[in-house]
Amino acid sequence: MANYAEIITKIYNDTLAIKDKGSLATYISELANTDSNKFGVYITTVDDASFGIGDYLESFSIQSIVKVLSLAIAYKLFGEDIWKRVDVEPSGNSFNSLIQLEADNGIPRNPFINAGAIVTSDILLSYLPDTRKYFLDFIRELAGNDDLDYCERIADSEWATGYRNIAICNFLKSFDNIQNDPNEVLDLYFNLCSIEVNCKDLSNIFSLFANEGRMLNKNKQVLTKSQTKRINAIMQTCGFYDQSGDFAFRVGLPGKSGVGGGIVAIHPERYAITTWSPKLNEKGNSYRGMYFLENFTTETEFSIF
Numbered sequence: 559m560a561n562y563a564e565i566i567t568k569i570y571n572d573t574l575a576i577k578d579k580g581s582l583a584t585y586i587s588e589l590a591n592t593d594s595n596k597f598g599v600y601i602t603t604v605d606d607a608s609f610g611i612g613d614y615l616e617s618f619s620i621q622s623i624v625k626v627l628s629l630a631i632a633y634k635l636f637g638e639d640i641w642k643r644v645d646v647e648p649s650g651n652s653f654n655s656l657i658q659l660e661a662d663n664g665i666p667r668n669p670f671i672n673a674g675a676i677v678t679s680d681i682l683l684s685y686l687p688d689t690r691k692y693f694l695d696f697i698r699e700l701a702g703n704d705d706l707d708y709c710e711r712i713a714d715s716e717w718a719t720g721y722r723n724i725a726i727c728n729f730l731k732s733f734d735n736i737q738n739d740p741n742e743v744l745d746l747y748f749n750l751c752s753i754e755v756n757c758k759d760l761s762n763i764f765s766l767f768a769n770e771g772r773m774l775n776k777n778k779q780v781l782t783k784s785q786t787k788r789i790n791a792i793m794q795t796c797g798f799y800d801q802s803g804d805f806a807f808r809v810g811l812p813g814k815s816g817v818g819g820g821i822v823a824i825h826p827e828r829y830a831i832t833t834w835s836p837k838l839n840e841k842g843n844s845y846r847g848m849y850f851l852e853n854f855t856t857e858t859e860f861s862i863f
């Protein structure tokens with residue numbers, strides 16, 4: 559087995575030494591208050607060789623990484639019917655784009671662009687009486703951390719400047735692809751994006767996707783093997799918006815990014831790794847996170863390809 563601790567420490571230091579050419583997300587004003595120098599990494603391995611370095615215990619905003627978890631719950635509870643409402647094709651467009659929605663009759667290209675995650679939020683809201691509590695319980699159990707919670711400050715800040723998301727949700731409603739009140743759907747969506755996590759929480763949660771849908775250390779099958787494989791496939795093809803091809807090319811793992819600066823990547827049957835560094839490249843993905851992960855799969859010589 560690779561010596562992950564040694565390799566991660568080396569690449570962490572190499573990454574700190576390069577110039578961070580990213581910039582903070584400012585369109586959600588609260589995100590602009592983050593300390594942009596933070597950098598943490600945590601790996602959860604399926605064989606108990608976990609390791610963290612830097613700011614891996616500091617909380618940050620989960621943002622779009624949560625879209626994988628909304629999808630996982632919607633898929634687990636409601637099965638294949640969800641694919642009637644959201645497709646599984648890469649969009650080749652930015653995360654908050656509206657451009658394809660009209661041509662595609664209100665069916666979002668995939669569950670990881672904002673339009674797709676707004677539809678999965680609507681599905682959860684229709685079928686779960688206390689959606690917010692169910693969601694928290696689900697991620698707290700996977701993370702092994704009962705402190706995980708929503709952040710009202712961030713959710714309010716998203717509402718304040720959420721013109722695009724508000725437009726997307728109303729546009730979806732005009733195609734009958736939103737069943738609930740758009741304000742309630744958006745409120746759930748913004749709250750899900752606001753959840754505060756650290757690198758360790760995220761790697762623990764996402765170890766599910768590295769472990770064929772079973773919780774590590776508990777013999778509990780949360781997703782079927784087939785559901786897990788499919789969600790990993792969507793992370794591979796759609797996890798980085800219009801940089802998904804580049805991430806597959808440079809890193810070679812399924813993964814998901816968020817504008818809070820987090821990135822999670824999965825090596826099926828080996829590990830889940832999370833990086834957090836808040837400055838983003840022009841595609842909305844963490845600059846240092848991308849650099850770190852490219853070098854990590856290069857050094858370990860493991861990727862899914």
Ligand code: DON
Pocket residue numbers: 621622623653654672716723748751815816817818842843
């Ligand atoms: O809806 C938004 O714009 C944010 N709450 C989430 C966007 C995001 O994380 C995109 N990721 N890179």
